[in-house]
Amino acid sequence: MNDHGAPVLVWAWRLGVVCRKELVQFLRNWILALFMLYAFTIMAYQNATAISRELKHASLVVIDNDRSHASRSLIYRFQQPQFRIHELLESSRHGIERLDDGDAALVLDIPQHFDRDLQSGRPTRLQLQLDGADSARAYLAANYAGSIVRKFSADTVQKRFDDETLPIVQNDQRVWYSPNHEETLFLAIQDLAQHIFLFSILLPASALAREKERGTVEQLLVSPLSPLQIMLGKIVPMVGIILLASVVTLIFIIEGALALNVRGNLALFLGVTALFSASAAGLGISIASLTRNMGQVGIVSITLMPILFMLSGSDTPPEMMPDALLPIMYLSPLHHYLNAAFGILIKGADITTVWDSILYMAILGGGVFAFSLVRFRQSFR
Amino acid sequence: MNFRRVVTLAVKEAREITRDRLLFTLAFLMPPVMMVVIGFGVNTDVREIPIVILDFDRTSSSRELAYKFKDSQYFDFIGYVRHRNEIQRLITDSKARAAIVIPPRFHERLRSGRPAEVQTIIDGAIPARAETVGSYVSAVIASFSQRQVTDHLAFTQGIPPAAATALASPVSLETRFLYNEAMTSLWAIGPGCIMTVLAFIPPIIASVGVVREKECGSIDNVYSSTLTRPEFVLGKLIPYVVISSISFCMLFATTLLVFQVPFRGSPIAFAVTGILYVTCTTLLGMIISFFVRSQIAAVILAVLVTLIPTLQYSGMIVPLSSLSDAGRLQARMLPASYFFEAIQASFLKGTGFVGLASSITALGIYALVLYALCCLKFSKRPKS
Numbered sequence: 001m002n003d004h005g006a007p008v009l010v011w012a013w014r015l016g017v018v019c020r021k022e023l024v025q026f027l028r029n030w031i032l033a034l035f036m037l038y039a040f041t042i043m044a045y046q047n048a049t050a051i052s053r054e055l056k057h058a059s060l061v062v063i064d065n066d067r068s069h070a071s072r073s074l075i076y077r078f079q080q081p082q083f084r085i086h087e088l089l090e091s092s093r094h095g096i097e098r099l100d101d102g103d104a105a106l107v108l109d110i111p112q113h114f115d116r117d118l119q120s121g122r123p124t125r126l127q128l129q130l131d132g133a134d135s136a137r138a139y140l141a142a143n144y145a146g147s148i149v150r151k152f153s154a155d156t157v158q159k160r161f162d163d164e165t166l167p168i169v170q171n172d173q174r175v176w177y178s179p180n181h182e183e184t185l186f187l188a189i190q191d192l193a194q195h196i197f198l199f200s201i202l203l204p205a206s207a208l209a210r211e212k213e214r215g216t217v218e219q220l221l222v223s224p225l226s227p228l229q230i231m232l233g234k235i236v237p238m239v240g241i242i243l244l245a246s247v248v249t250l251i252f253i254i255e256g257a258l259a260l261n262v263r264g265n266l267a268l269f270l271g272v273t274a275l276f277s278a279s280a281a282g283l284g285i286s287i288a289s290l291t292r293n294m295g296q297v298g299i300v301s302i303t304l305m306p307i308l309f310m311l312s313g314s315d316t317p318p319e320m321m322p323d324a325l326l327p328i329m330y331l332s333p334l335h336h337y338l339n340a341a342f343g344i345l346i347k348g349a350d351i352t353t354v355w356d357s358i359l360y361m362a363i364l365g366g367g368v369f370a371f372s373l374v375r376f377r378q379s380f381r
Numbered sequence: 382m383n384f385r386r387v388v389t390l391a392v393k394e395a396r397e398i399t400r401d402r403l404l405f406t407l408a409f410l411m412p413p414v415m416m417v418v419i420g421f422g423v424n425t426d427v428r429e430i431p432i433v434i435l436d437f438d439r440t441s442s443s444r445e446l447a448y449k450f451k452d453s454q455y456f457d458f459i460g461y462v463r464h465r466n467e468i469q470r471l472i473t474d475s476k477a478r479a480a481i482v483i484p485p486r487f488h489e490r491l492r493s494g495r496p497a498e499v500q501t502i503i504d505g506a507i508p509a510r511a512e513t514v515g516s517y518v519s520a521v522i523a524s525f526s527q528r529q530v531t532d533h534l535a536f537t538q539g540i541p542p543a544a545a546t547a548l549a550s551p552v553s554l555e556t557r558f559l560y561n562e563a564m565t566s567l568w569a570i571g572p573g574c575i576m577t578v579l580a581f582i583p584p585i586i587a588s589v590g591v592v593r594e595k596e597c598g599s600i601d602n603v604y605s606s607t608l609t610r611p612e613f614v615l616g617k618l619i620p621y622v623v624i625s626s627i628s629f630c631m632l633f634a635t636t637l638l639v640f641q642v643p644f645r646g647s648p649i650a651f652a653v654t655g656i657l658y659v660t661c662t663t664l665l666g667m668i669i670s671f672f673v674r675s676q677i678a679a680v681i682l683a684v685l686v687t688l689i690p691t692l693q694y695s696g697m698i699v700p701l702s703s704l705s706d707a708g709r710l711q712a713r714m715l716p717a718s719y720f721f722e723a724i725q726a727s728f729l730k731g732t733g734f735v736g737l738a739s740s741i742t743a744l745g746i747y748a749l750v751l752y753a754l755c756c757l758k759f760s761k762r763p764k765s
Contacts, residue, residue: 032678039685047689050708051699053509074552099559100730102722123547126554132561133729135569136699139427142556143516150523153552157530160548167491167533169446169526170498171519176472178505186508194689202684206677213676294676295404295589302581302684303411309692311422314507317478319429319457325422339475346506347473 014225018233022207026241039195040245044253048188055140059086061104063095068115077148078108083141099131106130106141118156177346185260189341190314192249193276196242197308197334200277201301203238205284209297212288227376231369235281242277243270263348269341272358276337279365283333286372308332313339336360382615386608390616394590398620404586412582412628413635416574420640423570429457430514433477435468436461440488446499446525450481455517468502478504479514491529494537560729571640572728575632575655576720580691581684583625583659584666588679591617591670604761614755618663625659636728645731654723654737657744661716662687664751671758691717719743 005013027033060083064071078085086104089095098104109127117124128145130138154168178186211217220230247270254260284301291297310316311325312334321329329335340357343349351358399405432450436443451458459477462468471477482500490497501518505511527550535545561568594600603613633655636642644651669682693699694712704712712718723740726732 029675029678031673032675032681035678035682035685043685043689046707046711047693050705050711051693052703052705053699054512054703056703096559100732102725118551121548121551123550124552126552128554128556130556130558132558132564133569133725135561135564135566137703138558138561138564140512142558143513143520146554146556147516147519147523149552149554150520153550154523154526156551157549160551164537165495167494167526167529168496169491169522169529170496171522172498172500173503173515173519174500175503175505175511175515178508178511183508186506191689198684198688199681202677202681206680210675210677292403293401294593294680295401295586296407298585298589298676298680298683299404299407299411299582301680302585302688303407303415305684306577306581306688306692307415307418307422309688310419316422316424317507317510319431320424320426322421322424325418328418328422342506343473343475349473353470353474 011229015229015232015236018220018225018229019237022233022237023241025207026203026237036199036241036245037248039199040192040249041253044188044191044195044249045257047191048184048253048258051187052183053136054183055082055137055144057084058082058105058137058141059084059103061087061089061095061098061107063089063092063107063109065090065092065112066110066114070115070118071110074110074149074152075108077152078145082144095129099129102131104131105134105137106145108145121160184258185254185262185346186342188249188254188258188260189345190338192246192254193312193334193338193341194309195249196246196273196277197280197337198305199242199245200238200280201284201287201305202297203242203284204234204281205288205297205301206294207234207238208285208288209291209294213293227373231285231373231376234285235278239274239277239281243274246270246273262345264344265350268351268354269344272337272340272344272354272361275358275361275365276333276340279333279361279368282365282368282372286368286375289372289375308334311335314342330360331364333361333364336364382609382612387612387616387619390608390613391619394617395620395623398586398590398624408582408586408624409628409631412578413631416578416632416635417639419577420567420571420574424566426564426566427455427513427517430455430479430517431459431477432456432479432481432518433459433462433468433471435463435465435480435482437485438483438487442488442491442529443483446481446483446522449521449525453521456521472502472504475504475506478510479518481518494533567640568642568729571636571642572724573721575629575636576658576717576724577691578632579625579629579655579659580662580687580715580717582628583621583663584669584683584687585680586624587617587621587663587666588670588683589676590621591667592673592676592679595670595674596676604763610756610759610761611752614667614752614759617667618660618752621663621666622656622660625663626656629655629659642728644728646727646736647733650734650737650741651723651727654720654727654740654744657741657748658716658720658723660748661744661751664748664755665716668751668755668758671755690715694718716744716747719747 060078062075062085064075092109095107095109099107107129111124114124126149128142130142132138157166211220254262287300288297291300311329312332313329318326318329336357340354343354434447434450436447450456468480472480480502484498487497499522503511503515531542531545531549534540534548535542558564637644665687666683669686670679673679673682690711694704694708694715719740723737726736
C-alpha cells in the first residue's frame with residue numbers, strides 16, 4: 001500500500017506500522033515475554049490457591065482452671081480449621097508468656113467452678129486474650145470465639161428450659177455467590193486484575209521511556225506520524241498482548257486448572273478488560289511523558305501501583321476508608337474494574353448493572369489520555 | 382578485596398544517583414507519601430456496612446430489630462425494601478452488602494414464647510468480607526434474641542430483670558486485646574508499611590542502576606577494569622543501601638510522629654534489623670539486574686517479584702497462620718516475613734535485642750546468600 005490512498009486508510013496503515021514495530025520489539029525481548037507468560041499462568045494459579053484471608057489454624061492456648069465436663073465440652077467447640085489447640089495450661093501466668101513469644105494467637109481462660117456455676121444458674125465470665133499486634137487475625141479470632149461462646153451459652157439456656165419453648169430468634173444465614181466462603185475465584189480475579197494493571201502501566205510507559213532515553217524518539221518525531229499515532233502505537237499492541245494473556249488466564253487457569261465456574265457474559269468481561277487496560281496504558285504513557293528515564297518511570301509507577309492496589313476497595317471497602325482518601329479510590333481505574341469484574345464473573349451481572357463502572361473507566365481513561373497527548377505535543381515541539 | 386576500589390566505585394555511583402535530581406528527589410519523597418496513603422487507607426476496622434431490611438411483619442418487634450441495626454455504628458441502614466427482587470438488585474450492584482428478611486408473624490411468635498427465624502443474606506463476592514459482615518449481623522441478632530429471652534423469663538418466672546439476664550446468658554466472654562488495647566488498625570498497619578514500602582523502592586532503584594549501565598554499554602568499563610566481582614557488587618550495593626537506610630529512618634520517624642504508634646522495643650536493635658532488611662531488598666534488585674538485559678524487563682521483574690508477593694505473603698493483610706504450606710514456603714523466601722516479625726516485636730510487644738535475634742540472624746544469612754549469588758551470577762566475561 002502506498003501513500004496515495006484515502007487519508008483515513010493512510011492514517012490507519014501508518015498506525016499499523018508503528019504497532020507492528022512495537023510488537024516485534026516486545027517479542028524480541030524474550031525474557032520479558034516469557035516472564036509475562038509466567039505471571040499470567042503459574043503465578044496466577046499460585047496466588048489464587050496459596051493464600052486465604054480467613055482464620056485458619058489460629059493457635060489457641062486454653063487455661064482450664066475447672067477441668068470439668070462443661071469446660072471440656074466448651075473447649076471441644078474450638079475446632080479446626082479455624083482454631084488449633086496448641087496447649088492446655090494450668091496457670092494463667094504462662095498464658096501471657098505464650099502470647100509474648102508469639103506461640104499463641106489467643107488465650108482462653110476458663111474460671112474455677114465453671115461447671116458448678118452453670119448448674120446453679122449463676123452467670124460466669126470467660127476471659128479471652130488476643131495478640132492485638134496481628135490485628136487482622138485478632139479481629140477474626142475474636143469474632144469466631146464470640147460466636148462459639150454465644151452458641152454455647154444459648155445451648156446451656158435451652159438445656160435448662162428443656163420442657164418449654166423460648167422466644168429465641170434463629171439466624172438463617174445465606175451467603176450469596178460463595179456459599180462455602182470459597183476464596184479461590186475472588187483471589188484469581190483480583191490477581192488477574194492486578195497483573196493486567198501492572199503490565200498495562202509498565203509496558204507502554206517503559207517503551208516510551210526507553211525511546212526517550214536512547215534518543216530514538218527523535219526518529220519517530222521526524223517521521224510522518226502524528227503524536228496521537230505515536231501514542232496509540234504504544235498503547236494498542238500492548239493492550240492486545242495483555243488481552244490475549246488475560247484470555248489465557250481465564251481459559252487455562254481459572255476455568256482449566258482451577259476448574260472454577262464463572263458466570264456472566266465473557267464478551268462483556270473482555271470488553272471491560274480492554275477498556276481498563278487501555279485506560280491504565282494511558283496512565284502509563286502520562287507517567288512516561290512526565291519523566292525522563294526508566295529509573296524515574298520505575299519509581300513513580302512502583303509508588304503509584306501499591307497505593308492504587310491497596311485503595312482499590314477489595315481489601316478495604318469504601319465505607320471504611322477515611323473520607324480524604326475516597327477521591328483517590330474513585331480516581332483509580334482498578335477500583336471500577338474490580339467492581340465490574342466481580343459483578344460480571346462472580347455475580348453474573350449484565351451491562352445494566354455495571355454500566356456506571358464502565359462509564360467511570362471511560363472518563364478516567366479519556367482524561368489521562370488527553371493529558372498525555374497534550375504533554376506529548378508540548379515536549380516534542 | 383581492595384577497599385579503595387570499592388570506595389571509588391561507590392562514590393562514582395553515588396554521584397550518578399545524586400545528579401539525576403528528579404530520581405533522587407523521588408527516591409526520598411515517594412516512600413513517606415506512599416506510607417501515609419497506605420497507612421491511612423488500609424483499614425481493618427469495621428463500620429457502616431450498608432444493609433437493607435425486608436420487613437414482612439411490620440410490628441413493634443420487627444421495628445425493634447431494625448432499630449438495633451440502625452443504632453449500631455457497624456451498620457449503615459440504607460432503608461426498607463418491599464421485594465426480594467430488590468435485594469437481588471441491590472446486592473448485585475454492591476449497593477448493599479447484607480439484607481435481613483423478617484418473616485410474617487414474627488412478633489406474634491415471639492410474644493407467645495415461641496422461637497422465630499429471620500433470614501440474612503450476605504454478599505459473598507469478597508469472601509473474607511462476607512465472613513466479617515456475617516459475624517457482625519449474627520452478633521446483633523443474638524443480642525436481640527437474648528433480650529427477648531430475658532424479657533420472657535422475667536415475665537413467666539416472675540423474677541427481677543437482673544436475675545433473668547443471668548438465666549438468659551449464663552456464659553459471657555470478656556475479650557481483651559493485648560499490645561493494642563483499642564485495636565487501632567493503624568497501629569498494626571502503620572509499622573507494616575515500613576516493610577511494604579522498603580520492599581518495593583530499593584529493588585527498583587538498584588536494578589535500574591545496574592541495567593542502565595548494561596544498556597548504555599558503560600559496563601564495558603567495568604569488564605575491562607581491575608575491579609573484581611565481589612568488589613563490583615559491593616561498590617554498587619553501598620550507595621543504594623545508604624539511600625535506603627536514610628529512607629528507613631524517615632519511615633521510622635513517620636510511624637512514630639505521624640501515625641503515633643508506640644515504640645516499645647530497642648531502637649538500635651530495630652535499626653540494625655531495618656538496615657539488614659534494606660540490604661536484602663537491594664540485593665534482590667541487583668540479582669534481578671544480572672539476569673536481564675533491558676531496563677523494561679528489570680523494572681517489571683522487580684515489581685512482580687516484590688510487589689504482589691509482599692502485599693500478600695508478608696503477614697500484613699493475610700495472617701501468616703492462614704497460609705497454605707506452599708504459601709508459607711513462599712512467604713519464607715521473601716525477606717519481608719522476617720522483618721515483619723521484627724516489626725511486631727519492636728513496636729507493640731516491646732521485646733529487645735533478644736526478641737529480634739532470630740530476625741537479625743535470618744536476614745543476615747539471607748543477605749550473605751544473596752551477595753554470594755550476585756557475585757556468582759555477575760560475570761566480567763559475558764557471552765555474546
